[in-house]
Amino acid sequence: MTDLSKKHIVLGLSGGIACYKAAELCRALVKQGATVQVVMTEAAAQFITPVTMQALSNRPVYVSQWDGREPNNMAHINLSREADAILVAPASADFMAKLLHGRADDLLSLMCLARPLDKVPLLLAPAMNREMWAHPATQRNMAQLQADGAQVLGVGQGEQACGETGDGRMLEPAELLQELVALFQPKLLKGKQILISAGPTYEALDPVRGITNLSSGKMGFALASAAHEAGAQVTLVAGPVALATPHGVRRIDVRSALDMHAAVMAQAAQADVFIATAAVADWRPAQVAVEKIKKDGNGSMPAIQWQENPDILAELAASPRAQSGALFCVGFAAESHDLQAHAQAKRLRKGVPLMVGNIGPATFGADDNALLLMDAQGSTEWPRATKLALARQLVAEVARRLK
Ligand code: C5P
Numbered sequence: 079m080t081d082l083s084k085k086h087i088v089l090g091l092s093g094g095i096a097c098y099k100a101a102e103l104c105r106a107l108v109k110q111g112a113t114v115q116v117v118m119t120e121a122a123a124q125f126i127t128p129v130t131m132q133a134l135s136n137r138p139v140y141v142s143q144w145d146g147r148e149p150n151n152m153a154h155i156n157l158s159r160e161a162d163a164i165l166v167a168p169a170s171a172d173f174m175a176k177l178l179h180g181r182a183d184d185l186l187s188l189m190c191l192a193r194p195l196d197k198v199p200l201l202l203a204p205a206m207n208r209e210m211w212a213h214p215a216t217q218r219n220m221a222q223l224q225a226d227g228a229q230v231l232g233v234g235q236g237e238q239a240c241g242e243t244g245d246g247r248m249l250e251p252a253e254l255l256q257e258l259v260a261l262f263q264p265k266l267l268k269g270k271q272i273l274i275s276a277g278p279t280y281e282a283l284d285p286v287r288g289i290t291n292l293s294s295g296k297m298g299f300a301l302a303s304a305a306h307e308a309g310a311q312v313t314l315v316a317g318p319v320a321l322a323t324p325h326g327v328r329r330i331d332v333r334s335a336l337d338m339h340a341a342v343m344a345q346a347a348q349a350d351v352f353i354a355t356a357a358v359a360d361w362r363p364a365q366v367a368v369e370k371i372k373k374d375g376n377g378s379m380p381a382i383q384w385q386e387n388p389d390i391l392a393e394l395a396a397s398p399r400a401q402s403g404a405l406f407c408v409g410f411a412a413e414s415h416d417l418q419a420h421a422q423a424k425r426l427r428k429g430v431p432l433m434v435g436n437i438g439p440a441t442f443g444a445d446d447n448a449l450l451l452m453d454a455q456g457s458t459e460w461p462r463a464t465k466l467a468l469a470r471q472l473v474a475e476v477a478r479r480l481k
Pocket of ligand 1: 275335354355356357358359360387388389390391392408409410411412424
């Protein structure tokens with residue numbers, strides 16, 4: 079099962095240079111199992127050809143409301159009735175202004191107006207020059223479009239095709255794909271604030287060396303994605319990892335265990351759930367050398383004094399908010415053997431209601447995992463699956479326990 083299997087997506091393109099990204103988006107949607115029907119405005123066809131979009135979607139593209147291919151000659155009705163969602167990417171400033179007024183003088187706007195409001199979600203991915211984006215007319219139009227039931231996705235920031243720099247770039251295809259996948263996930267954590275720690279920590283020995291571990295951060299990032307998909311507001315405190323931030327997730331980068339401790343504590347007062355997936359170093363060098371530690375030729379490594387790091391999870395689990403039930407804490411136990419015994423002992427030692435065990439060497443860096451859930455009642459095995467699939471399962475489990 080891919081994330082969009084059995085979903086029929088109408089991908090609308092209005093005129094803008096970001097049309098070139100729509101080609102990649104179309105391909106990504108098809109790869110995720112969706113059937114994609116492309117509808118383009120005449121302006122969009124100035125930027126990318128219907129031939130390209132037909133080849134990528136494997137379906138003839140619709141451009142005109144006078145297209146006679148439909149037996150009843152009502153493409154706007156048929157296309158909008160079949161859709162599980164309509165995504166207009168790019169949505170130009172002009173196209174949004176048109177939608178706002180309910181104008182319908184081309185197939186795409188006609189189809190958006192004709193869509194059953196309660197059944198077919200409409201997502202808009204704006205793309206325009208930064209001045210056009212910031213203009214009060216555009217901002218006003220967006221607010222009204224949201225009030226009328228459309229979901230206006232954000233924009234990216236950076237260099238624009240016109241040579242200027244600022245807000246207004248269309249979100250990247252991977253980000254739009256995430257938003258569309260999220261649309262179909264149950265909103266089990268709507269209104270909840272989820273705090274997640276992820277990745278390794280790095281404990282500096284001197285300016286160029288340090289102690290770290292093999293945690294990739296993938297499980298924590300998958301949980302952040304899954305919690306965002308479930309409608310939560312997600313803050314991800316990440317150690318040094320080379321992973322893209324899931325769209326819609328607030329990320330705070332940290333390096334050492336002390337940095338991670340400070341960042342998590344600063345966010346914890348607002349959180350409803352804390353999920354500790356980070357592989358936090360237990361110890362740090364008591365002193366960080368100001369200069370690189372050099373070999374002195376006597377064949378032995380200079381002695382290092384170690385100091386224990388604070389246990390972030392245990393500290394939060396013992397806090398008044400966790401004790402009163404306002405903050406639900408979940409720990410992860412990465413073990414090499416005797417998972418059940420070690421994970422249960424760790425759960426009791428850290429005082430958390432739920433501890434998730436996994437075999438460290440079998441999961442560090444991998445895209446899949448197998449989990450063992452431990453609570454006061456006992457244990458449940460979750461067989462090997464992708465980290466995202468397991469993360470969705472865990473999000474559902476946490477949501478059930480919050481009730
Ligand atoms: O003690 P151990 O590191 O095996 O415990 C693992 C769990 O505790 C994980 O959830 C990890 O994120 C959390 N932890 C923590 N702060 C530490 C050590 C571990 O939050 N200093």
